[in-house]
Amino acid sequence: MDLSYLTQLLLTTPVVPAAFGGIVWGILGGALPGISPSISMALLLPFTYGMHPSAAVVLLGATYFGAEYGGSIPAILIRTPGTNSAAATLIDGYAMNQQGRAGEALGISLMSGIVGGTVGLVMLVALTEPLSQVALAFRPSSYFALGILGLSVIASLAGDSLLKGLMAGVLGLMIATIGSDPVTGGGRFIFGNADLLSGIPPIIVMVGLYAVTELITDRGTGVQERADQSKARIVFPNAAMWKRIAMPQAIGSVVGLVEGCTPGAGGTVAAFLAYSEARRWSRRKEEFGHGSPEGVAAPEAANTATSKTALIPMLSLGIPGSNSAAILLGGFLIQGLIPGPMLFVQHANIVFDLYVGLAVSIVALLIVGYLIMPPCIWLVNRPKPYLSAAIYALVLSGAYAIGNSLFQVSLVLAFGALGFVMKYLRMPVLPMVLGVVLGFMVESNFRRALVLSGGDLTAFVHDPISAGLLSVSALFILSSAVGRFRKRASVSGKVTT
Amino acid sequence: MAERLISQWISFGSIALATGMAGATVAAANAAETYPSGVVTVVTHSSPGGGSDVFWREMIPHLQPHLGGKLIVQNVTGGSGAKAVATVADATPDGSMFYATTPTYIYTSLLANPTKTYKDLEPLVNLFYDPEVIYTAANSKFSDLKSVIAEAKSGRGKWGAANPASLEREALEEIKAATGANASIVTFEGGGDMLLNVLNGSLDIGVGEVEEIRSQLDAKKLRVLAVIGDNRLDLLPDVPTAKEEGVDVSVVKFRGLAGPKNLPPEVISAWEKAAQELVADPDYKKIYEANNLQPGYIAHDRYVKFIDDFAQKTEGFLKESGVVK
Numbered sequence: 001m002d003l004s005y006l007t008q009l010l011l012t013t014p015v016v017p018a019a020f021g022g023i024v025w026g027i028l029g030g031a032l033p034g035i036s037p038s039i040s041m042a043l044l045l046p047f048t049y050g051m052h053p054s055a056a057v058v059l060l061g062a063t064y065f066g067a068e069y070g071g072s073i074p075a076i077l078i079r080t081p082g083t084n085s086a087a088a089t090l091i092d093g094y095a096m097n098q099q100g101r102a103g104e105a106l107g108i109s110l111m112s113g114i115v116g117g118t119v120g121l122v123m124l125v126a127l128t129e130p131l132s133q134v135a136l137a138f139r140p141s142s143y144f145a146l147g148i149l150g151l152s153v154i155a156s157l158a159g160d161s162l163l164k165g166l167m168a169g170v171l172g173l174m175i176a177t178i179g180s181d182p183v184t185g186g187g188r189f190i191f192g193n194a195d196l197l198s199g200i201p202p203i204i205v206m207v208g209l210y211a212v213t214e215l216i217t218d219r220g221t222g223v224q225e226r227a228d229q230s231k232a233r234i235v236f237p238n239a240a241m242w243k244r245i246a247m248p249q250a251i252g253s254v255v256g257l258v259e260g261c262t263p264g265a266g267g268t269v270a271a272f273l274a275y276s277e278a279r280r281w282s283r284r285k286e287e288f289g290h291g292s293p294e295g296v297a298a299p300e301a302a303n304t305a306t307s308k309t310a311l312i313p314m315l316s317l318g319i320p321g322s323n324s325a326a327i328l329l330g331g332f333l334i335q336g337l338i339p340g341p342m343l344f345v346q347h348a349n350i351v352f353d354l355y356v357g358l359a360v361s362i363v364a365l366l367i368v369g370y371l372i373m374p375p376c377i378w379l380v381n382r383p384k385p386y387l388s389a390a391i392y393a394l395v396l397s398g399a400y401a402i403g404n405s406l407f408q409v410s411l412v413l414a415f416g417a418l419g420f421v422m423k424y425l426r427m428p429v430l431p432m433v434l435g436v437v438l439g440f441m442v443e444s445n446f447r448r449a450l451v452l453s454g455g456d457l458t459a460f461v462h463d464p465i466s467a468g469l470l471s472v473s474a475l476f477i478l479s480s481a482v483g484r485f486r487k488r489a490s491v492s493g494k495v496t497t
Numbered sequence: 498m499a500e501r502l503i504s505q506w507i508s509f510g511s512i513a514l515a516t517g518m519a520g521a522t523v524a525a526a527n528a529a530e531t532y533p534s535g536v537v538t539v540v541t542h543s544s545p546g547g548g549s550d551v552f553w554r555e556m557i558p559h560l561q562p563h564l565g566g567k568l569i570v571q572n573v574t575g576g577s578g579a580k581a582v583a584t585v586a587d588a589t590p591d592g593s594m595f596y597a598t599t600p601t602y603i604y605t606s607l608l609a610n611p612t613k614t615y616k617d618l619e620p621l622v623n624l625f626y627d628p629e630v631i632y633t634a635a636n637s638k639f640s641d642l643k644s645v646i647a648e649a650k651s652g653r654g655k656w657g658a659a660n661p662a663s664l665e666r667e668a669l670e671e672i673k674a675a676t677g678a679n680a681s682i683v684t685f686e687g688g689g690d691m692l693l694n695v696l697n698g699s700l701d702i703g704v705g706e707v708e709e710i711r712s713q714l715d716a717k718k719l720r721v722l723a724v725i726g727d728n729r730l731d732l733l734p735d736v737p738t739a740k741e742e743g744v745d746v747s748v749v750k751f752r753g754l755a756g757p758k759n760l761p762p763e764v765i766s767a768w769e770k771a772a773q774e775l776v777a778d779p780d781y782k783k784i785y786e787a788n789n790l791q792p793g794y795i796a797h798d799r800y801v802k803f804i805d806d807f808a809q810k811t812e813g814f815l816k817e818s819g820v821v822k
Binding site for chain 2: 326340342
């Protein structure tokens with residue numbers, strides 16, 4: 001793989017156009033709420049049959065990357081998560097937008113995407129073999145513990161009332177039980193509705209709770225009021241900002257690395273875990289939820305890193321690290337290439353081409369992401385009535401597209417109404433979203449681990465990963481409880497004196 | 498989680514295109530005297546890039562010359578196949594639309610009680626079987642199926658199946674019942690998760706299609722212990738069948754077609770002819786043998802009974818294991 005091969009690859013094969021094309025298509029697909037990264041890729045699959053093998057896999061890989069980034073654009077601008085993982089970016093991204101800092105939020109999101117993607121790619125190229133061992137080290141008990149670690153954050157994210165936070169979290173967990181029972185395979189709470197057999201997709205819940213709730217709340221604002229005063233320009237982070245977001249980006253990249261290597265978790269879990277870890281380790285915790293740049297940087301770095309690292313188990317073991325990686329695996333199969341241990345032996349050149357293409361796609365994201373921003377910001381600065389109507393159309397058509405059924409549309413609206421009630425009751429929605437995202441992972445792996453151990457609960461202690469993660473979770477919950485207690489004590493102390 | 502998300506994938510482009518084209522060709526097909534004269538849509542519940550999808554898209558260029566007409570694949574995902582079944586059940590029975598069968602549609606029909614079930618479809622012909630094999634990690638202590646069973650009898654076995662409601666799970670439950678072994682049957686959300694747990698030694702054995710583990714077999718990370726079918730495989734001539742190992746269990750993962758009820762006789766005969774020619778086609782034979790598929794042509798009359806028997810056996814299994822009442 002010398003320099004002449006590289007020049008030849010870049011100049012004679014359609015790898016560069018494939019990388020740019022994938023990024024453009026990915027950003028578009030990611031930005032539309034009904035089209036997840038995996039669907040964006042799946043829509044391209046039929047076109048890859050006659051394509052140059054390297055170009056085909058690069059196209060799909062670049063689409064994955066672009067879509068993971070694209071989801072954050074509507075999340076920041078119109079409070080509509082384009083992808084599951086963008087729901088984590090939305091929390092602080094939209095808050096920044098409301099403060100007129102949309103350009104800044106988009107700049108941080110783009111640069112964090114570049115950083116996450118670069119770190120992920122470096123890990124993919126340099127450490128595929130050792131990192132594939134991470135996938136092998138994770139057992140059902142470890143996945144359960146990882147899910148619990150994610151849920152433990154509810155204690156610190158709950159806001160002013162721990163009770164309300166827990167209620168919302170449990171509600172989310174309950175929603176996650178709808179669908180097929182993970183052990184018996186029988187239907188649970190599906191009421192004979194085939195649409196519910198595969199469960200309620202998290203994106204439906206997120207779009208309902210965030211986008212539709214906002215639309216309902218917004219209906220009272222006057223026509224004269226502008227959506228926001230954001231300048232139609234993307235603002236890249238300056239040196240001071242880089243310094244501030246470096247830590248959350250590092251946290252996001254590491255979380256993305258682990259989540260990508262372990263099949264089943266995926267970018268959504270990575271984004272939410274990164275968000276909560278960034279908050280946990282931040283010096284300005286109080287800003288989270290109210291427009292913290294760190295809250296944008298961490299999840300964006302995490303989900304874009306995942307879009308690269310999910311290829312590690314896919315390429316080295318033939319086991320995709322996420323749904324989108326599974327589509328890429330389909331793309332390999334179409335080309336007659338079987339991902340797995342032998343790929344590096346039999347088709348090392350394709351793997352090399354994919355790496356080169358993914359590197360090009362990072363440059364492509366920087367260019368396309370920069371160019372696409374002004375029109376996006378211009379669009380959302382249109383008069384409010386037009387904007388709201390357009391968002392309704394986007395959200396409802398997206399919901400329809402997820403399952404090609406009106407049932408999903410009514411679900412989105414129902415979750416929007418639920419979100420409105422929760423807002424009225426001052427109940428935080430983030431714990432509920434976490435419950436929905438992590439519920440199935442926690443439940444299925446808990447039960448699976450018990451089937452595996454013959455009902456012996458000590459399995460969670462014997463697995464070192466599980467034992468470690470569970471102790472950390474316990475520590476976090478304890479410290480947050482103590483913190484809450486102290487805060488209350490100091491507040492009541494002030495009142496009495 | 499992967500599996501349930503996979504079922505949400507859809508392909509708008511092909512759906513819009515296919516429904517439009519299928520609608521336009523219904524009239525044409527009726528008017529024409531010979532079948533097929535227009536587009537024939539094969540509906541799969543598999544997402545683009547999934548098992549059935551890739552199988553059909555690879556097969557169509559070879560099937561086309563034998564059948565005539567214009568064959569296309571349409572992905573109708575969602576509801577674990579229930580939507581695809583409903584789409585085909587509601588179509589006009591003129592040979593313009595079929596459902597690509599796998600055991601999945603029987604399981605979904607029995608488990609979820611959807612409005613349209615396998616009973617609303619008429620099996621057309623079967624084309625292939627996917628052999629199911631039992632495998633273990635290359636470095637495991639098990640040398641054959643007998644040693645796996647012996648371990649499960651003396652202690653407790655840990656056996657893995659990709660999905661809870663699947664042919665693989667049924668096969669393991671049958672082996673467990675036939676041998677009286679004490680095994681925990683662990684199910685996952687797809688073959689990949691299970692494969693990892695076989696590789697890292699959490700599970701004694703896993704069960705799945707050869708094609709799913711090809712790469713691991715080539716790399717010598719896995720060993721196949723037995724074939725759960727009637728015959729040994731050409732690819733693995735040294736691997737015995739479960740029956741040879743003294744376990745009287747055999748399952749078949751079928752791949753064929755079913756259409757709406759009341760298919761016209763000329764449609765059935767056209768497909769029976771094309772299917773037999775396809776299976777014998779030397780060019781395609783090279784491909785399907787390389788993909789470890791076994792030719793499994795079943796004519797229409799026998800296929801109706803085959804599916805019915807399969808469904809009854811499966812229903813019995815699901816009731817016995819307490820999944821459905």
